[in-house]
Amino acid sequence: MFKRIFDIVSSVLVLLIIWPLMILIAILVLCSGKGRIFFVQKRVGRHGLEFNLYKFRTMQINSEALGQLTIGGKDPRVTRIGYWLRKFKLDELPQLFNVIGGSMSVVGPRPEVIRYTSLYSNEQKQVLNVRPGLTDYASLVYIAEDELLGKASDPFKTYINEVMPAKLALNLKYIKEQSFFTDLKIIFRTIGKLFS
Helix, strand or coil: CCCHHHHHHHHHHHHHHHHHHHHHHHHHCCCCCCCCCCEEEEEEEEHCCCCEEEEEEEEHHHHHHHHHCEEEEHCEECCHHHHHHHHHHHCCCCCHHHHHHHHHHHEECCCCCCHHHHCCCHHHHHHCCCCCCEEEEHHHHCEEEEEEHHHHCCCCHHHHHHHHHHHHHHHHHHHHHCCCHHHHHHHHHHHHHHHH
């Protein structure tokens, strides 16, 4: 209950502070080419239920049909402004509305698409017992995931065989250690990573 109150209060406060930035980003996205301001994607949340995850659009329209993984600067589908939004994780800001709505938390395992959650082992499925979040241990370790996959000869296989299992192991570590102070530690480390 306390975590939920913290999620709502912190998200509302952040939105009150950054709304001018979000309007500026929305204008830049609108000017970056055809397509909507927001990208909406089905992700798997708590108890395996799907929900709509919101992001600022960073790719050309219909790009998802060519694959759900992005490979950083090498991916021609990413717009010029989209590259910078991804680099500083600004495309994730609309997920504060997901947090307020209850489908996400500030801290928790990052939600995946059903294509990948369907590959989880029984142990890995434990990450679906908690509300997904904006950031977690895996987000800190793989903050430059796009660039990592961009160096791989087969990004999809690298993600499935190496990155995803490592991220899920970190997710399970978070579930075992979760507490208010663990969440604060992850939040401050995330802020530090973004500014560094």
